[in-house]
Amino acid sequence: MAVGVGVIGAGTVGGGVIELLLGNTDQIADNTGAGVVLKHVADLNTAALADYDLTGVTVSNDAMKLIEDPEVQVVCELIGGEQPAKKFILAAMAAGKHVVTANKMLLAKAGPELTAAAVAAGVELRFEAAVGGTIPIIKAIRESLSANHIHAVYGILNGTCNYILTRMQEEELEFSDVLQQAIDMGFAETPPDLDIEGHDTAHKCQILASLCYNTQVDLEQVYVEGITKIRLLDVEYADELGYDIKLLATTRKIDGEIEARVTPTLVPQEHLLASVRREFNAVYVESDFADSTFYYGRGAGKKPTASAVLSDIADIARAQGAAVQPPFRYTHQLDVRAIGLHRGRYYMRLTTQDHPGVLGKVCSTLGRHGISIASCFQHEESDNNPAHIVIMSHYALESSVVAAVEEIDRETFITEPTNVVRVLD
Amino acid sequence: MAVGVGVIGAGTVGGGVIELLLGNTDQIADNTGAGVVLKHVADLNTAALADYDLTGVTVSNDAMKLIEDPEVQVVCELIGGEQPAKKFILAAMAAGKHVVTANKMLLAKAGPELTAAAVAAGVELRFEAAVGGTIPIIKAIRESLSANHIHAVYGILNGTCNYILTRMQEEELEFSDVLQQAIDMGFAETPPDLDIEGHDTAHKCQILASLCYNTQVDLEQVYVEGITKIRLLDVEYADELGYDIKLLATTRKIDGEIEARVTPTLVPQEHLLASVRREFNAVYVESDFADSTFYYGRGAGKKPTASAVLSDIADIARAQGAAVQPPFRYTHQLDVRAIGLHRGRYYMRLTTQDHPGVLGKVCSTLGRHGISIASCFQHEESDNNPAHIVIMSHYALESSVVAAVEEIDRETFITEPTNVVRVLD
Numbered sequence: 001m002a003v004g005v006g007v008i009g010a011g012t013v014g015g016g017v018i019e020l021l022l023g024n025t026d027q028i029a030d031n032t033g034a035g036v037v038l039k040h041v042a043d044l045n046t047a048a049l050a051d052y053d054l055t056g057v058t059v060s061n062d063a064m065k066l067i068e069d070p071e072v073q074v075v076c077e078l079i080g081g082e083q084p085a086k087k088f089i090l091a092a093m094a095a096g097k098h099v100v101t102a103n104k105m106l107l108a109k110a111g112p113e114l115t116a117a118a119v120a121a122g123v124e125l126r127f128e129a130a131v132g133g134t135i136p137i138i139k140a141i142r143e144s145l146s147a148n149h150i151h152a153v154y155g156i157l158n159g160t161c162n163y164i165l166t167r168m169q170e171e172e173l174e175f176s177d178v179l180q181q182a183i184d185m186g187f188a189e190t191p192p193d194l195d196i197e198g199h200d201t202a203h204k205c206q207i208l209a210s211l212c213y214n215t216q217v218d219l220e221q222v223y224v225e226g227i228t229k230i231r232l233l234d235v236e237y238a239d240e241l242g243y244d245i246k247l248l249a250t251t252r253k254i255d256g257e258i259e260a261r262v263t264p265t266l267v268p269q270e271h272l273l274a275s276v277r278r279e280f281n282a283v284y285v286e287s288d289f290a291d292s293t294f295y296y297g298r299g300a301g302k303k304p305t306a307s308a309v310l311s312d313i314a315d316i317a318r319a320q321g322a323a324v325q326p327p328f329r330y331t332h333q334l335d336v337r338a339i340g341l342h343r344g345r346y347y348m349r350l351t352t353q354d355h356p357g358v359l360g361k362v363c364s365t366l367g368r369h370g371i372s373i374a375s376c377f378q379h380e381e382s383d384n385n386p387a388h389i390v391i392m393s394h395y396a397l398e399s400s401v402v403a404a405v406e407e408i409d410r411e412t413f414i415t416e417p418t419n420v421v422r423v424l425d
Numbered sequence: 426m427a428v429g430v431g432v433i434g435a436g437t438v439g440g441g442v443i444e445l446l447l448g449n450t451d452q453i454a455d456n457t458g459a460g461v462v463l464k465h466v467a468d469l470n471t472a473a474l475a476d477y478d479l480t481g482v483t484v485s486n487d488a489m490k491l492i493e494d495p496e497v498q499v500v501c502e503l504i505g506g507e508q509p510a511k512k513f514i515l516a517a518m519a520a521g522k523h524v525v526t527a528n529k530m531l532l533a534k535a536g537p538e539l540t541a542a543a544v545a546a547g548v549e550l551r552f553e554a555a556v557g558g559t560i561p562i563i564k565a566i567r568e569s570l571s572a573n574h575i576h577a578v579y580g581i582l583n584g585t586c587n588y589i590l591t592r593m594q595e596e597e598l599e600f601s602d603v604l605q606q607a608i609d610m611g612f613a614e615t616p617p618d619l620d621i622e623g624h625d626t627a628h629k630c631q632i633l634a635s636l637c638y639n640t641q642v643d644l645e646q647v648y649v650e651g652i653t654k655i656r657l658l659d660v661e662y663a664d665e666l667g668y669d670i671k672l673l674a675t676t677r678k679i680d681g682e683i684e685a686r687v688t689p690t691l692v693p694q695e696h697l698l699a700s701v702r703r704e705f706n707a708v709y710v711e712s713d714f715a716d717s718t719f720y721y722g723r724g725a726g727k728k729p730t731a732s733a734v735l736s737d738i739a740d741i742a743r744a745q746g747a748a749v750q751p752p753f754r755y756t757h758q759l760d761v762r763a764i765g766l767h768r769g770r771y772y773m774r775l776t777t778q779d780h781p782g783v784l785g786k787v788c789s790t791l792g793r794h795g796i797s798i799a800s801c802f803q804h805e806e807s808d809n810n811p812a813h814i815v816i817m818s819h820y821a822l823e824s825s826v827v828a829a830v831e832e833i834d835r836e837t838f839i840t841e842p843t844n845v846v847r848v849l850d
Contacts, residue, residue: 020714024572030639030756031571033748128569134715136561136569143743144553144561146456147449147735214455272721275700282719289445289732290559294707296697296719307714310572322747323458331455 002035003317006072006097008063008088009079010043013102013129016306017076018052028310034317036310042066067092074313077101086110093121100312102129102305107327108203108219111210115328124319125327126312131204132157132281134304135297136311140285141211142325148287150212152252154424157204159279159299160188160195161227161247166277168235169244175230187279197226198247198262205249208283209260209336212251214329221336223261230264234349234419237390238266241347241375244274245421257337266347266423272296273424340399345374345423348405350389351416358413359389369404371396386415392423427460428742431497431522433488433513434504435468438527438554441731442501443477453735459742461735467491492517499738502526511535518546525737527554527730532752533628533644536635540753549744550752551737556629557582557706559729560722561736565710566636567750573712575637577677579849582629584704584724585613585620586652586672591702593660594669600655612704622651623672623687630674633708634685634761637676639754646761648686655689659774659844662815663691666772666800669699670846682762691772691848697721698849765824770799770848773830775814776841783838784814794829796821811840817848 005021007014021038028036040058041049042065049059060066067075067088075092077099079085085103092099094117101107107114107130118125128138132155141150156162160182167178179196182188194200202224209217227247238245243266252259267274272294276282281299286292298304319325352358363373375392393401405418430446432439446463453461465483466474467490474484485491492500492513500517504510505528514531517524519542526532532539532555543550553563557580566575581587585607592603604621607613619625627649634642652672663670668691677684692699697719701707706724711717723729744750777783788798800817818826830843 016714020572024574024714027574028572030754031567033750033754134718136565136718139564139569140561142456143740144564144736145732146739147445147453148732149449149452272697272700275697287732289441289449289728289735291723291726291729292721293559293561294719294721296717296721298716301716303714304716307570307573307712310714311569314571315568318750319744319747322744325458325743329455329458 002037003073003313004037004039004071005074005076005313006040006042006066006069007038007076007078008042008066009077010041010049011078012302013305013309014043014076014078016302017078017309020306020310022052028314032314032318034314036313036317039071040066040069063088064091067095067097072097074098074100074316076309076313077103078309080105082106082109089114089125090117093117093123093125096121096123098124098316100126100309100316102127102309104130104200104203104207108206111328112216112330115326115330119326122324124316124324126316127327128312129305129308131207132283132295133297133299133301134308135281135283135295135299137208137283137295138211140293140295141208145285145287145290148289150253151286151288152250153208153212153283153285154273155204155208155249155283156246156273156276156281157249157299158195158201158247159281160192161201162276162281163187163279164196165227165230165235165245165247168232169239172232174232175228196228198224201247201249201262205251205260205262208249209251209258210328213253213258213332213334215258215332215334216330217258217260217336221260223263223339225263227264229419231419233388234421237349238347241392242269243267243423244269246273246276248424254337257335259337259342261339263422266421268424271424340402342398343395344425345395346393346401347421347423348391348393349419350391350408350414351386351418352389353413353415354387355413361411362389362408365408366404369400371400371404427462428498428738429462429464429496430499430501430738431465431467431491431494432463432501432503433467433491434502435466435474436503437727438730438734439468439501439503441727442503442734445731445735447477453739457739457743459739461738461742464496465491465494488513489516492520492522497522499523499525499741501734501738502528503734505530507531507534514539514550515542518542518548518550521546521548523549523741525551525734527552527734529555529625529628529632533631536753537641537755540751540755544751547749549741549749551741552752553737554730554733556632557708557720558722558724558726559733560706560708560720560724562708562720563636565718565720566633570710570712570715573714575678576711576713577675578633578637578708578710579698580629580633580674580708581671581698581701581706582674582724583620583626583672584706585617586626587701587706588612588704589621590652590655590660590670590672593657594664597657599657600653621653623649626672626674626687630676630685630687633674634676634683635753638678638683638757638759640683640757640759641755642683642685642761646685648688648764650688652689654844656844658813659846662774663772666817667694668692668848669694671698671701673849679762682760684762684767686764688847691846693849696849765827767823768820769850770820771818771826772846772848773816773818774844775816775833775839776811776843777814778838778840779812780838786836787814787833790833791818791829794825796825796829
């Protein structure tokens with residue numbers, strides 16, 4: 001039985017879905033045995049639809065009409081943002097329609113409400129495209145790894161940040177220069193804050209944490225640091241130490257609590273996550289039976305995102321007759337661990353006046369806070385004032401590192417705040 | 426409704442599945458909403474089951490009893506090999522049981538017969554563990570990429586071969602030395618021919634080609650070269666040129682035909698496939714909408730393989746009530762392209778007497794066959810007789826390369842057959 005699809009929002013992703021539904025329907029039927037047919041497109045700007053041959057497809061500028069269209073069984077919400085997206089999704093579900101969305105912000109903010117509505121209506125709410133674009137990480141966690149206890153997930157989930165960090169490293173450019181170029185090329189959003197401040201990654205981190213541990217996670221509980229504090233010299237020092245800097249979403253289970261955080265992180269260059277360059281995304285998962293698995297692909301873009309949306313639609317088509325699966329299962333109530341309790345290794349870059357005794361004072365302050373030093377260097381440079389001291393710690397408690405660095409940064413020989421970056425275990 | 430599982434064969438993989446079903450049932454129910462319960466284990470050697478707490482589980486030494494057990498809805502065939510595995514699978518399907526298997530050899534040899542039997546019986550035959558172990562590549566192709574036309578798949582699918590090639594490179598060891606160590610450690614099968622001659626990879630290549638292109642592929646049509654011809658000096662020359670040597674399964678669609686081949690291949694060191702070390706497996710897929718995606722994990726081993734088997738069981742449990750999916754869809758009849766028609770770049774290592782005029786003669790022979798040279802070197806060595814000439818060609822036709830090398834190898838100055846290795850595009 002063919003499934004009728006309605007697409008709300010014909011922007012980049014929506015346009016890709018329309019293109020895919022018009023171009024590859026034979027392929028979908030061939031691979032799934034289920035017909036999937038575009039029946040209705042709704043966009044405020046119907047003129048933008050002139051690029052597509054929508055013969056036989058209803059076109060409207062009213063999403064509610066699409067939702068009420070009896071020929072539509074699956075509604076794709078592809079406008080993004082909180083409202084009116086949420087209103088449309090809730091209305092579609094109330095009307096008994098399955099929903100597919102790529103809306104990570106809305107899922108991260110209203111997961112429990114949307115889940116309750118989907119369960120009450122007995123419909124599917126699927127969102128493969130919301131995290132990692134075309135990477136099937138939602139399916140991997142929900143289905144492929146469903147028999148596993150997941151220990152940890154590390155994701156590179158924002159293409160703009162990864163693009164900036166890659167170009168800084170490859171071309172020795174400063175953060176602000178690459179960002180400006182990315183904006184000029186229309187590659188980064190304007191304003192870029194949602195990306196570079198880490199919030200987009202935090203939305204995805206919240207979704208992954210909720211899925212992996214079947215628990216409600218308040219978005220506010222996800223600790224977020226963006227990449228704006230990363231300077232070219234940090235990228236270069238990290239490289240010298242054998243690391244790349246990546247913006248990682250991390251979610252782990254530790255002592256019955258979960259970690260959910262977004263942080264720039266030093267990743268060893270031999271780790272698979274370090275080989276993720278430019279705008280690509282990837283997710284590394286550790287679990288008890290499957291052990292390490294890794295998934296890589298394009299995290300954004302018209303066609304890759306559309307491919308993920310279509311995989312959800314095809315799954316819904318194939319699953320007709322089976323019990324509906326809830327988008328999230330909140331079967332546990334786990335606390336989110338405070339960031340201060342994080343234990344790990346730390347990269348610290350201190351900017352100091354080049355006076356005698358500075359290194360000794362820094363080291364003794366760290367020691368007093370229980371932080372021991374794994375390696376340390378200060379390069380002799382032509383212009384050595386201020387000088388940079390780079391320290392890699394052994395395992396240490398985050399709150400101790402914060403306290404030690406606060407104390408160090410009060411010293412008169414410190415000329416700008418010390419940059420602290422976590423290191424991947 | 427809980428699904429009853431029967432496990433035929435309690436060897437490495439079967440033991441892992443038993444362990445997982447006994448240990449992680451809560452996790453499976455938590456993640457899928459479907460109960461999965463171990464009901465029956467059959468093994469010729471029931472004494473080997475003493476390690477497990479099988480209270481409440483029927484144990485027998487007769488697989489047919491398990492198949493007839495009314496409490497069993499899903500039969501896991503985990504004994505491998507052609508017979509009696511095939512007999513058990515066909516009997517289980519005839520009895521209306523769904524089947525999960527990791528038996529790549531049987532699937533590669535009897536895909537159409539098993540598919541016809543599954544369709545006739547209206548049951549599922551699933552095999553995520555058969556290719557790439559814990560890597561969800563079957564699911565990725567069947568579901569995640571179902572809206573895509575797949576251009577190409579490149580897989581590292583045999584852990585033993587990848588382990589040998591990695592250690593040759595990392596530790597400068599000869600092939601035979603690493604192989605012997607792997608056998609001594611119980612890591613490689615004895616005899617190791619199925620692995621090192623490429624046949625195990627060919628089984629997996631056949632399965633991927635059949636799935637990607639929905640066409641029957643005779644196993645005999647899959648071109649196979651193993652890794653036994655790779656010498657340490659080839660690994661070192663490749664490294665010098667910026668490549669790692671990997672045993673790749675390749676399936677692609679070209680001009681309405683498909684390629685399906687297993688060949689040692691020079692992979693650029695910046696390619697993700699080059700970062701797959703030791704016994705790990707990985708698959709790189711290129712498709713029209715999703716673009717490049719990459720999947721990585723353990724290709725073998727008790728727990729990782731069991732995780733993949735359980736994902737199939739969980740999928741069957743979840744899909745109850747929906748239309749059954751056939752294991753393969755043979756909706757197309759595509760020819761398998763002859764290897765001689767392959768066009769690509771080639772690495773050639775010639776072993777020659779160090780005479781004047783040798784290089785000129787080699788180059789003019791290649792030129793006469795339409796093969797142009799991208800790079801070439803011969804190192805000055807302390808013991809320079811025989812000398813090695815290493816040539817990287819531009820794009821060339823395989824049949825021309827074969828003809829040229831045959832002609833070159835007839836020259837009296839050539840002291841051993843020239844080693845030709847394909848290069849990843």
